Amino acid sequence: MTLATRKTSKQLPEHLQAALGEGHLTQEQLRELIAFEADVLDLEYDEAVQRAHDDTLPRNTTGADLRLLVSLLAG
Amino acid sequence: MPIYGDSLRDAAGTFTYHLNALLNKTLTLTPVRATIVERSEGGVRKEIALMSFPRASDGSSTIELKTRYGPMDLYLAQTLDAVREGNQRRVRLRTVSYVYTLQPHTWDDRIIRWEYVRFPGEDSYWSQHHVQGPLAFEILDDRGTNHELTLNEWHLPTGWVTIEEVIRFCLHDLGSPALSGREAWHIALVESSEVFRTQFSALNDV
Numbered sequence: 001m002t003l004a005t006r007k008t009s010k011q012l013p014e015h016l017q018a019a020l021g022e023g024h025l026t027q028e029q030l031r032e033l034i035a036f037e038a039d040v041l042d043l044e045y046d047e048a049v050q051r052a053h054d055d056t057l058p059r060n061t062t063g064a065d066l067r068l069l070v071s072l073l074a075g
Numbered sequence: 076m077p078i079y080g081d082s083l084r085d086a087a088g089t090f091t092y093h094l095n096a097l098l099n100k101t102l103t104l105t106p107v108r109a110t111i112v113e114r115s116e117g118g119v120r121k122e123i124a125l126m127s128f129p130r131a132s133d134g135s136s137t138i139e140l141k142t143r144y145g146p147m148d149l150y151l152a153q154t155l156d157a158v159r160e161g162n163q164r165r166v167r168l169r170t171v172s173y174v175y176t177l178q179p180h181t182w183d184d185r186i187i188r189w190e191y192v193r194f195p196g197e198d199s200y201w202s203q204h205h206v207q208g209p210l211a212f213e214i215l216d217d218r219g220t221n222h223e224l225t226l227n228e229w230h231l232p233t234g235w236v237t238i239e240e241v242i243r244f245c246l247h248d249l250g251s252p253a254l255s256g257r258e259a260w261h262i263a264l265v266e267s268s269e270v271f272r273t274q275f276s277a278l279n280d281v
Contacts, residue, residue, distance in 0.1 A: 011132050020130050023084075025112045036134055059184045059209070059227065061137050061150045064176050065127075068152055071172065072123055074114040 008040050027074055034073075037066040049073070078168040078275050083157035084111055086168035087124040090155070093270065094126075094238060100255055100263040102242050105129070105138050107151065123171065127152040140177075143250035147186075150176045151238060169193075175241045177249075184209050189236040201230035237271065239264045 012020075016036070019029050031045070038048035040062055048057070052070035057063035080086025087109035095106040109124045127136045128151065137148040153173045157166035176188040187208040195203060210226040243264055245251045253260045 008133050010134070012130070012134050017130075017132060020110060023108060023110050025110055027112070027114060030112055033134070040134060061148050061176055061178050061185060062135070064150060064174050064185065064188065065136060065152070068125065068154065068172065068174055071154065072112045072114065072125060075116060 010036070010040055012036060030069065030072055034066065034069050037062060037069065041066065079163075079165040080157070080168065081165060083122045083124055083155070083166065083168070084109070086157060086166060087111075087126060087155055090168060090275075091126060093267070093275075097239070097242070097263060097267045101253060101260045102140075102245055102251065103138050104254070109155070122157070124155040125152065126155060137178075139180075140245060140249070140251045142245070144179065146180045147249070148176075148178045148180070149245065150174065150178075150185075151241065173236075175236065175238070177245075186210075189233060189241065191235070202232035204233045204235055205230035206233050206236075207231070237268060239268045239271075 013032070013036075016029060016032055019025055020033075025033065034048060035045045038045050041048065041058055043051070048066060049070050051057045052067045055067070057067055078086050078089050080089055091107050091109050098104075098106065105128055107126055108129055109126045112123050112125060114121050114123060128138050130136045135148075136152070137150045140147050140149050152175075154171040156169050156171055158169050159166050170191070171193050173191045174188065175190075176185040178185040185208065187206065187210075189204075189206050191204045192199075193203070195201070206226070207230065208226045212224055212226075214222045214224065216222065242260075246253050246260055255263070
């Protein structure tokens with residue numbers, strides 16, 4: 001049992017990996033993470049956030065994760 | 076008694092410590108962890124915790140499970156906040172949402188997902204605890220119309236689904252290799268459920 005890998009060559013920026021490693025994200029870093037996940041799904045940030053609110057993101061684990069991340073954005 | 080802590084991080088740490096002890100005895104050596112996200116609401120600084128498997132360099136936060144149906148990705152995530160009751164010094168951990176999903180590697184969709192949303196939108200009237208998935212079925216109504224549906228179109232109510240029950244489903248029904256013998260993982264799951272019921276009150280309000 002290992003960490004699964006997605007079919008993407010995209011890599012999280014090092015500063016985001018570091019922040020995640022420390023277990024702490026600012027809202028700006030959260031938006032960067034959402035933009036990264038959106039890019040994996042070939043979506044722009046705004047479109048991804050809107051589709052998360054509309055519950056129309058792709059029904060895969062990346063979509064589920066992205067929807068949860070969007071729910072963490074400040075209102 | 077719910078989980079209390081000096082801070083959200085402290086309480087979430089207690090939660091993940093317990094869960095990881097359980098995961099290590101049953102399904103995976105990969106620990107869940109809590110990431111604290113800062114947010115500001117009405118000028119007031121708040122925090123919310125996201126508990127999930129660690130995020131890999133490609134951004135994913137799933138683990139790969141071997142099953143009798145081939146490999147699947149397991150995604151376990153909860154968002155949690157901290158509630159201060161009255162003049163209490165310590166805060167109480169509260170689950171805001173959970174999402175548990177399984178996706179076969181050969182699928183573009185999750186085969187099943189259990190979800191909970193504590194604060195659904197104003198126009199949301201569906202069951203807060205529900206299960207969904209692309210599982211197809213048909214209903215022939217009394218006018219002869221055949222309705223082809225999937226479980227994605229319903230919010231089938233479930234009640235509170237515990238991580239223990241998801242682990243049990245993976246081990247028993249999907250045949251994922253366990254990290255201990257059947258009796259040992261069964262006892263670990265029963266004991267963990269009992270801890271949550273009697274000490275953490277997860278079924279009421281983590």
